Each structure stands twice: as structure tokens, then as C-alpha cells.
Amino acid sequence: MAACSIEDLLAKAEQDEAEKLKSITVQKELDLEFDIGNLVAYDKNRIDIRQFREQKKEDFLRSLARDNTQLLVNEIWKHPTERVEEVIVVKLPEPTTPLPREKPPPKPRPPTKWEEFAKLKGIQKKKKTNLVWDDVAKNELHRLRNIARAQKIKVPGVGLTPTAQQSKTDLARAVNVAKSSTASAGKFQDRLPKEKAPRNTGKKRKFQPVIGNFSNEKQRQLDLLKVLDSKKPRLDVNKAVNKQMREDDREESAAKFKKGGKKGRKGGNFSGKGKGGGGKGKGRAGGKGQGPPSGKKGAGKPGKR
Amino acid sequence: MKQKEGVIKPKTKRAKRFLDNRAPKLTENVKNAMIMKGGNTSMTVTQALKDIYALKKPSAVLYKKKNITRPFEDSSSLEFFSKKTDSSLFLFGSHNKKRPNNLIFGRLFDFHVLDMIELGIEKYNSLSAIKNSKCPEGTKPMLVFAGEAFDHDDDHKRLKSLLTDFFRGPVVPSVRLAGLEHVLHFTALEGKIYMRSYSQNSLGFSRSLLKKSGCRTPRIELEEIGPSFDFVLRRTHLASDDLYKTAHRQPKALKPKKKKNISHDTFGTKFGRLHMQKQDLAKLQTRKMKGLRKRRGPAAAAEGETSSKTAKVEVE
Numbered sequence: 001m002a003a004c005s006i007e008d009l010l011a012k013a014e015q016d017e018a019e020k021l022k023s024i025t026v027q028k029e030l031d032l033e034f035d036i037g038n039l040v041a042y043d044k045n046r047i048d049i050r051q052f053r054e055q056k057k058e059d060f061l062r063s064l065a066r067d068n069t070q071l072l073v074n075e076i077w078k079h080p081t082e083r084v085e086e087v088i089v090v091k092l093p094e095p096t097t098p099l100p101r102e103k104p105p106p107k108p109r110p111p112t113k114w115e116e117f118a119k120l121k122g123i124q125k126k127k128k129t130n131l132v133w134d135d136v137a138k139n140e141l142h143r144l145r146n147i148a149r150a151q152k153i154k155v156p157g158v159g160l161t162p163t164a165q166q167s168k169t170d171l172a173r174a175v176n177v178a179k180s181s182t183a184s185a186g187k188f189q190d191r192l193p194k195e196k197a198p199r200n201t202g203k204k205r206k207f208q209p210v211i212g213n214f215s216n217e218k219q220r221q222l223d224l225l226k227v228l229d230s231k232k233p234r235l236d237v238n239k240a241v242n243k244q245m246r247e248d249d250r251e252e253s254a255a256k257f258k259k260g261g262k263k264g265r266k267g268g269n270f271s272g273k274g275k276g277g278g279g280k281g282k283g284r285a286g287g288k289g290q291g292p293p294s295g296k297k298g299a300g301k302p303g304k305r
Numbered sequence: 306m307k308q309k310e311g312v313i314k315p316k317t318k319r320a321k322r323f324l325d326n327r328a329p330k331l332t333e334n335v336k337n338a339m340i341m342k343g344g345n346t347s348m349t350v351t352q353a354l355k356d357i358y359a360l361k362k363p364s365a366v367l368y369k370k371k372n373i374t375r376p377f378e379d380s381s382s383l384e385f386f387s388k389k390t391d392s393s394l395f396l397f398g399s400h401n402k403k404r405p406n407n408l409i410f411g412r413l414f415d416f417h418v419l420d421m422i423e424l425g426i427e428k429y430n431s432l433s434a435i436k437n438s439k440c441p442e443g444t445k446p447m448l449v450f451a452g453e454a455f456d457h458d459d460d461h462k463r464l465k466s467l468l469t470d471f472f473r474g475p476v477v478p479s480v481r482l483a484g485l486e487h488v489l490h491f492t493a494l495e496g497k498i499y500m501r502s503y504s505q506n507s508l509g510f511s512r513s514l515l516k517k518s519g520c521r522t523p524r525i526e527l528e529e530i531g532p533s534f535d536f537v538l539r540r541t542h543l544a545s546d547d548l549y550k551t552a553h554r555q556p557k558a559l560k561p562k563k564k565k566n567i568s569h570d571t572f573g574t575k576f577g578r579l580h581m582q583k584q585d586l587a588k589l590q591t592r593k594m595k596g597l598r599k600r601r602g603p604a605a606a607a608e609g610e611t612s613s614k615t616a617k618v619e620v621e
Contacts, residue, residue, distance in 0.1 A: 023524040038473050039480070042465075043451040047494050061501055062527060065490040068449045069505065070525045073485065077522040081482065089479045099470050100552035102336055102393040103329040104415050 037095030337392035343399030356532040428535040452493030502531025
């Protein structure tokens with residue numbers, strides 16, 4: 001009995017399935033062509049004109065439309081679906097019917113002046129490595145600056161403050177500075193066995209020995225007199241004026257900066273350098289400006305002798 | 306005639322964005338349609354234009370004033386309007402004794418007329434005449450073209466392409482299943498083209514959604530909603546073959562990049578090739594079977610042979 005009922009149930013289930021399928025299947029002579037990307041279906045079957053005339057036009061068209069739409073929807077349902085925010089969405093493929101464009105495809109824009117120059121010179125774009133600001137080093141630097149400000153001493157410059165990546169040159173410089181910071185300016189500091197002598201050290205100005213080459217000295221004095229005699233100004237007025245203006249601007253901006261409030265720059269050598277450079281420049285210009293008149297005076301004296 | 310580098314240089318970022326939107330692009334925007342009236346229009350034509358504007362909203366502009374031009378003779382004003390509104394589709398309605406209730410569907414390429422097809426309205430039912438609930442504006446419609454003429458006749462083929470272009474709406478990667486409501490059905494029969502617009506609100510739809518399967522295809526039942534037209538094909542102005550071809554030219558960048566070394570056989574299995582260097586077969590790393598190793602000496606060799614044989618048997 002149970003077995004019979006199970007068989008009946010199965011048969012019924014099959015019938016149901018068949019009915020469902022019947023409701024969505026459509027018989028057509030030729031299969032339709034689909035372009036699902038555009039949701040279009042092309043039905044190439046012949047339309048029975050007699051049937052069209054017999055039936056009411058609207059009903060015939062409606063049944064035809066229903067069949068075709070059923071086939072189109074069946075085809076759409078075959079495509080993969082996904083759930084997006086509580087809505088079921090079907091993923092459409094690319095459209096297949098070729099349709100004309102609106103405008104012609106974009107033309108590649110002409111290369112800019114820099115691009116042309118780079119091509120000419122063979123310069124290639126180099127990707128900058130991502131230098132990340134090291135928080136530890138920054139903290140250390142700020143800490144030292146704060147200490148310097150509190151104790152009113154200068155922060156040591158040259159590579160002695162910690163930075164994240166110290167290059168060979170930085171380290172070498174730091175070593176040299178440390179070595180020469182002794183009472184006798186590093187004269188009696190021993191070098192490590194394989195350590196090379198530091199370059200770019202020594203006197204920055206070379207003076208001639210007091211008593212040495214007499215002919216050389218004579219020549220140099222005569223040249224100096226010749227320069228003093230010449231009417232041409234040794235001073236390039238334009239250059240001097242520009243230099244002076246630049247120094248003035250720099251001083252102005254430094255003054256403004258100071259006015260703006262101490263932002264920890266006092267500790268560094270920055271302002272020191274600026275002042276020193278400005279001072280030097282001024283002195284030089286001033287000296288040169290007074291050159292010819294004083295020179296003439298001076299020329300006068302040896303002449304008398 | 307606004308060119309970005311040339312006549313007008315944009316001074317604000319907003320202006321620059323606006324001009325970039327209208328500039329030629331790799332993947333283009335939705336085609337805008339301009340719907341306009343001719344020198345003399347009848348009630349049918351004005352109502353028809355309004356209905357098609359409703360179908361094509363929001364990517365359409367409906368002009369209220371009459372334009373006294375004849376597209377088939379002089380298309381300069383059409384081109385001017387298309388440049389102003391950045392539209393590449395147009396629909397021109399007019400009415401005169403010789404051609405009553407005339408609609409000209411057309412499209413432009415690079416602001417020059419590409420195709421124009423003139424259809425005459427023989428019978429027309431407007432949206433308001435058909436009293437049924439309408440589907441919301443902006444839904445992407447499903448299009449169906451029925452009839453042999455759409456396959457055999459050149460004019461009808463062009464018409465098919467033009468109507469697809471006109472009504473398809475934006476190209477989207479995915480569509481909400483419940484939003485597939487609107488169907489436009491075009492039938493070509495006996496030289497006439499019947500356009501009907503249906504909505505499908507089948508019950509099977511909601512049931513299948515509730516089941517969340519999405520696989521049970523519902524049974525479609527259609528209700529006529531929209532405007533219905535009985536068109537007759539009149540004049541056509543189709544583009545020359547080479548202009549048509551230029552219009553279809555796609556930029557190379559859009560071509561899908563072909564992955565090398567992947568091939569498919571008839572069953573759909575994916576194949577790829579592994580390129581190996583030449584191997585010294587004498588020094589291959591294989592499984593070592595102790596019994597098969599060479600032994601020293603002839604007696605040992607004989608023994609080895611026998612033992613190897615036995616070893617083989619065991620393995621088997």
C-alpha cells in the first residue's frame with residue numbers, strides 16, 4: 001500500500017514537472033537568435049498570414065509576442081545570477097550586434113613638449129621608490145632639537161643626528177667630525193688600519209710663503225698695479241646690485257620667519273648659514289665698492305716713492 | 306563646434322569635465338535622442354512623439370517648437386541641434402497631404418547624418434488610450450523582432466539596427482531579474498511593421514523570487530500597455546557602405562586581450578603548453594626500486610636478475 005502511494009506520488013511529481021516545463025516551452029520551426037547583452041531576440045520564422053487575418057490582429061500579435069518573450073526570458077535565465085543587496089541580478093554578457101558608434105574613436109593626443117624632449121634624449125620615466133618617513137628617527141631628531149632649545153646650545157649638524165638610512169658619505173662625515181672634535185683638532189687621533197685619509201680637508205686658502213720666489217712676487221705686484229691703474233671698473237655693477245638685492249630678500253624672509261614664531265628652526269644651522277653668507281657677501285660688495293677710490297689713494301703712495 | 310583645445314578652452318574644472326563627457330571616448334555614453342516637430346503636425350503625430358519621448362526618457366529631449374526643415378533635403382539644422390545637445394539619434398515628426406502622419410527615425414555619426422528611415426503611421430493607440438498600469442520610466446526594455454523581412458530585406462535590416470539603437474537604453478553588465486518588465490515587439494508583415502509594447506507582470510515571477518532560486522523560469526503573461534503603432538515603410542536614406550564601416554570601427558584598446566598559450570578543444574577542456582628544457586633521460590628521477598638495482602659481479606648479476614624478476618612480480 002505504502003509502495004503504491006509512493007509510486008503515485010512520484011508519478012504525480014513527474015507530471016507536475018512536465019506541466020511546468022510545458023508552460024514555459026515554446027515550439028518554433030527555427031530557433032530564435034539572441035543578443036542577451038542588448039536583451040534582443042530575432043525571430044526569423046515565417047508568419048502565417050492566413051492565421052493573422054483569421055484571428056483578431058491584436059490577439060495574434062499578442063500570442064506571438066508572448067511566445068517570443070518566453071523564449072527570450074528562458075535564454076536570459078540560463079545566464080549566471082548573483083545576489084546583490086537582497087536583489088537577484090543576472091549577469092549579462094557583452095552585446096553581440098554590431099551597432100555604429102556615436103563619434104569616431106578618440107585620437108591619441110599629441111605628445112607634450114616634455115614628452116618629445118624625453119624621447120629625443122632617451123630619458124625614461126624612473127619610478128621613485130616609496131621612501132617612508134621613519135617615525136623613530138623623526139622623534140629622535142625632535143627630541144634633540146628640544147633639548148638644544150632648552151639648554152640654548154646648538155644641535156650638532158653633520159650626520160650626527162640619527163636618521164633612518166645613513167649613507168656611506170654621511171657616516172664618513174660623522175666620523176671625521178667626531179675625530180676632529182678633540183682639543184688638538186684631531187691631529188693626534190690614530191686611524192684604523194685600513195681607514196683612508198679623509199679627502200677635502202686641509203687649508204681652504206693657500207697663501208704664498210713670505211720669502212720665496214722673488215720674481216713671482218714682483219710679477220704679482222706689478223699686475224696688481226696694472227689693475228688698479230686701469231679705468232675699467234673691476235666691479236660688474238649689475239651683478240653686484242643683483243647679489244645685494246638677493247641678500248636683502250633673504251634677510252627679509254628670515255626676519256619674517258623669526259617674527260612668525262619660533263618653530264624650532266633656531267636649533268639648526270639654517271639661520272646661522274644664512275647670516276654668515278649674507279654677512280660675507282655684504283662685506284665683499286662693500287669692500288669692492290670702495291675698491292677703486294681706495295686703490296687710487298694707494299697707487300698714489302707708492303708712486304711718490 | 307566646441308573643441309577642448311582650440312576654440313574654447315575650459316577655465317573651470319566643471320567645464321573641463323563637461324567637455325570631456327562630450328568628447329570621443331573609448332566606451333561611449335548612452336545615445337541621446339532629440340524628438341522634434343516639423344512645419345505642420347497633426348494630433349496623432351504630436352501624441353506619438355510624446356509617447357516615444359516617454360519611452361526614451363531620460364536620454365531624450367523633446368522640442369516644443371516647430372522646425373521648418375526637411376530632413377531628407379537639408380540636414381544642416383539637424384546636425385546643428387545634435388551638436389548643441391550632444392545627441393546622435395533623432396525623431397522628426399511631420400504631417401502633410403502627401404505624407405500624412407510621418408515619422409523619420411535617424412541617427413548621426415560624428416554629427417553627420419548616417420541613416421534616416423521614414424515611417425508612416427497608419428494606426429496608432431496612445432499610452433493614455435490603453436488603460437493599464439504602466440511600467441516605470443527608464444527600465445531597459447526587451448526587444449523582439451519577428452518576421453522574415455527583418456532578415457531578408459536590406460531596408461528592414463537597417464531599420465532593425467536603427468530601432469535597436471534607438472530603444473535599447475544604456476548598456477549594463479547586469480540586470481535585476483524583477484526589472485525585466487517592458488517588452489517592445491516589432492513584427493514585419495506584408496510590408497507593414499507592427500510595433501507593440503507589453504508589460505509582463507507574471508505571478509510566476511514573484512514566486513520564483515521568493516524561492517530565491519532564480520532558476521525556475523516563470524511563465525510569461527503579457528499585458529499591452531504602451532503605445533501601439535502600425536507603420537508603413539516610406540523613404541529611406543541609408544549610409545554608404547564605407548561610411549557605415551567607418552562608423553563601426555572600434556578602437557583597438559577595446560578588443561579583449563588574447564591570453565597566449567590557452568587553447569580549447571572540442572569538449573571545452575582548457576589546454577596550455579608547458580615548455581621544458583631538454584632532459585637527460587639517463588638521469589631521470591624516477592621511483593627507486595631496490596630490487597631492480599644493479600649488483601656487482603656476474604653471479605650477483607644473475608642473482609640480481611632473478612631477484613629483479615621476482616621483484617617485478619611482487620610489484621604486480
